[in-house]
Every structure is written in structure tokens, then in C-alpha cells.
Amino acid sequence: MPLFMTHDQWDWVADSVNPLLLIAFLAYSYAAFAGQLRASVPFAVRFWLAVLITWLLSHLDKWILVLRNQDGFPSGHMAFYLTVATAFFLLRRQSFLVTLPLAVLYGWLIVYLDYHSWWDLLTALIIAVPTTLVIYWKGANAERFPFLTASDFLAKSSPLTSAAGNRSP
Numbered sequence: 133m134p135l136f137m138t139h140d141q142w143d144w145v146a147d148s149v150n151p152l153l154l155i156a157f158l159a160y161s162y163a164a165f166a167g168q169l170r171a172s173v174p175f176a177v178r179f180w181l182a183v184l185i186t187w188l189l190s191h192l193d194k195w196i197l198v199l200r201n202q203d204g205f206p207s208g209h210m211a212f213y214l215t216v217a218t219a220f221f222l223l224r225r226q227s228f229l230v231t232l233p234l235a236v237l238y239g240w241l242i243v244y245l246d247y248h249s250w251w252d253l254l255t256a257l258i259i260a261v262p263t264t265l266v267i268y269w270k271g272a273n274a275e276r277f278p279f280l281t282a283s284d285f286l287a288k289s290s291p292l293t294s295a296a297g298n299r300s301p
Contacts, residue, residue, distance in 0.1 A: 142245055149238050150212050153231070157220050164223060164282050171285040178280070179219045182264040186215045189259045206255030207248040213238055214260035222268050223282045 137145075161179075165172035190211040217231035239253045268280045 139245065142241060146209075146238070146241050146245055146247070149234070149241075150209060150216070153213060153216050153220075153234075157216050157223070160220070160227075161223060161282075165285070171282075175223075175280075175282060175285045178267050182215050182219060182267045183212065185267070186211050186260045186263045189263060190256060205252050206259060207242065207252040208256070209242060210235075210239060210248070210253045210256035211260040214257055215264050218261050218264040219268075222264075222279055225281075 161172065161175070165175065187208065190206050190208045193205055213235060217228070217235060220227040220231055239250070242248050243250060243253070265279055270280050270284070
């Protein structure tokens, strides 16, 4: 029994989630790093590296066929969503107030459409979030937050910041 819309309409919604999240992330990144190319390149390289590695890890089982009777294990769609959402969190921490509820709704939707099981979504979570965080890892000696955030990149590229980290007069 369809919930408010037909299966095809829900399918269209499910197919739109990742492109819309990516557009929102790229637009916000562009605004956050406006005019600061030196700051944006390392952040962007890490982001696309996280996307690539997460994609490879989430599709590894399809290539080596360990679990032959599992068609969608793990969910590549949810892995992509969680990679972008984690990078969005590192760009602006308050973004999880939007991306976390949307992740639950998106997960429910792809399970409702019978594309994946909850197990597929859990494995996507286990792959995507740690992979993205490792790529943005700052090190165990970090003072507070051990992952690189947008402010780390902006602080390093600011013309007012000297090599020692002190503000120039």
C-alpha cells in the first residue's frame, strides 16, 4: 500500500536525495571557502578521496562475491549519503541537525522501497563514516577536535596568519 505517493514517485524521491545533498554540500563549501582557493583545495581533495574510497569499499563485495545471495550489500547509496553528510559535518558541525534526520528518513525510504535491508544500511554506516573521518584525521595530538574542519584549512591559508600561528600586526 503506497504511502501518500506511488512507488514510482517514492523511487524518484530516493533517486533525488544524493544529488541534492551533494549540490547543497558543494554550494555551502563554495560559500565557506569563497575567495580562498588555497584553503578549499585540500578540503575538496580529501572529500573526493573519501567518496572514492567509500565507493570502492562499498562495492568490494560485489567484485569478490563473498556474500553471493546479497544483492545490495552494503548500500552504496547510503554510503555516499553518509560520506557527504560526514564531510558536511566537518565543514559545519550544526549540519548534522539536518543530515541526521534525513539519513534516517532516507534509510527508511530505501528499505520501504525494498532496495536494501537495515543490515545493508548499517554496513554502509560502518564503512562511510569511519572512512571519511580517517581521511580528515588531524592526529592524536590535536588539542580539541581530532579531525580537520573547514576552519583548520581557512586558518592555514589566511594572509593574516603567520607560520607560527600568531596574527600579524
